[in-house]
Amino acid sequence: KPGTPAAAIDAMLAALRDLPRRIPTIVRIDVGRQVAALDDGRNASIGGVVEFASEADYASYAKHPAHVDVIKRFILPHMVERGRAAIQIAAAPEWTPQTYTGGGGLTRGGRRRVCFGMRFDPSRLDDYKRRHEAVWLDMQEALVRSGFRDYSLFCRKDGYAVGYFEAAAGRTLEECAALMAREPVNERWQTSMEAFTVSGGKPDEETDAFEHYFFLGADRIG
Numbered sequence: 001k002p003g004t005p006a007a008a009i010d011a012m013l014a015a016l017r018d019l020p021r022r023i024p025t026i027v028r029i030d031v032g033r034q035v036a037a038l039d040d041g042r043n044a045s046i047g048g049v050v051e052f053a054s055e056a057d058y059a060s061y062a063k064h065p066a067h068v069d070v071i072k073r074f075i076l077p078h079m080v081e082r083g084r085a086a087i088q089i090a091a092a093p094e095w096t097p098q099t100y101t102g103g104g105g106l107t108r109g110g111r112r113r114v115c116f117g118m119r120f121d122p123s124r125l126d127d128y129k130r131r132h133e134a135v136w137l138d139m140q141e142a143l144v145r146s147g148f149r150d151y152s153l154f155c156r157k158d159g160y161a162v163g164y165f166e167a168a169a170g171r172t173l174e175e176c177a178a179l180m181a182r183e184p185v186n187e188r189w190q191t192s193m194e195a196f197t198v199s200g201g202k203p204d205e206e207t208d209a210f211e212h213y214f215f216l217g218a219d220r221i222g
Contacts, residue, residue, distance in 0.1 A: 004078045009033065009046065012074040016048060022066035025057035026050060044085065051091075058088060095218040103212030105220045111149060111166035114173045115210040118203050120196045122159035128196040129155070138185045146179035147171045159198065163207070173209050180204065 013031050020026040031048030052058040061067055075084075106112055120128050132153065143151060151165035167176050180186045181204075190202035197203055 001078050001080050001083075004045075008074075008078055012070075012078070013046065015070045015074045019066060019070065023061050023064045025052055025060045025064075027053055027057075044083070055088075055090075093218065095216075098216065101214055101216055103215050105215070106170050107166060107219045108221055110170055111168055112170045112172065113164070113212055113215075114167050114176070115162065115164045115212065116173055117208040117210065118161045118163070118206060119198045120155070120159040120161055120203075121198055122157060124196050125155065125157070125159055128193075131193070131196075136185065136189065139189050142180060142183035142185050146183065147176040162210075173207070177204060177207075 013033075016031045017029060020029055028051040029048060031046060034043050034045055034047065050061070052061065103113075147168040149166045149168055151163070153161055153163050155161040165176075167173070171179075186204070190204050193203050194200055197206065199206065
């Protein structure tokens with residue numbers, strides 16, 4: 001309703017975000033305010049997405065006392081008449097045995113799975129790993145701008161490391177690396193990592209790209 005105090009909306013959102021603790025069938029819940037800059041007056045004030053593993057789990061949530069309590073205490077007192085709209089949709093199909101299990105292809109979000117290897121001095125591996133516990137913020141931002149998504153690094157005790165990420169817009173490792181090379185922070189980061197490589201060179205100049213030859217999962221197109 002017009003004039004609803006901000007504190008009431010904050011309390012409403014907090015109560016909704018607390019529902020997974022009270023209702024075990026909720027897989028994930030994301031709620032938030034409408035972005036005012038995009039509001040033409042016809043949009044809802046708040047919105048959200050609630051994810052369940054099955055339709056039965058949704059049905060259990062819909063009538064759960066904790067859900068009903070939040071609606072009665074936090075939402076209805078501030079909602080305009082007929083101010084609620086909801087839709088229930090089925091997500092993409094779960095995995096079923098595949099006729100093709102080769103590599104390649106993109107995720108449904110258009111990302112390419114990328115994997116590569118590097119070698120580091122095993123005697124300095126602990127220090128190298130500590131440097132990655134707080135990667136510079138501008139380096140993080142540069143990686144995301146260059147297409148690195150859900151990026152992880154793994155290593156063995158002998159210093160061999162493997163990197164895996166999903167490349168935005170279906171880019172290749174070479175394309176992402178080329179974009180990173182334009183970022184001023186990348187030169188500083190790579191120089192700071194030279195002390196940890198076996199050769200003393202920059203890690204991004206010594207990566208070995210892996211071929212993606214097997215995939216078992218539902219998230220693929222093409």
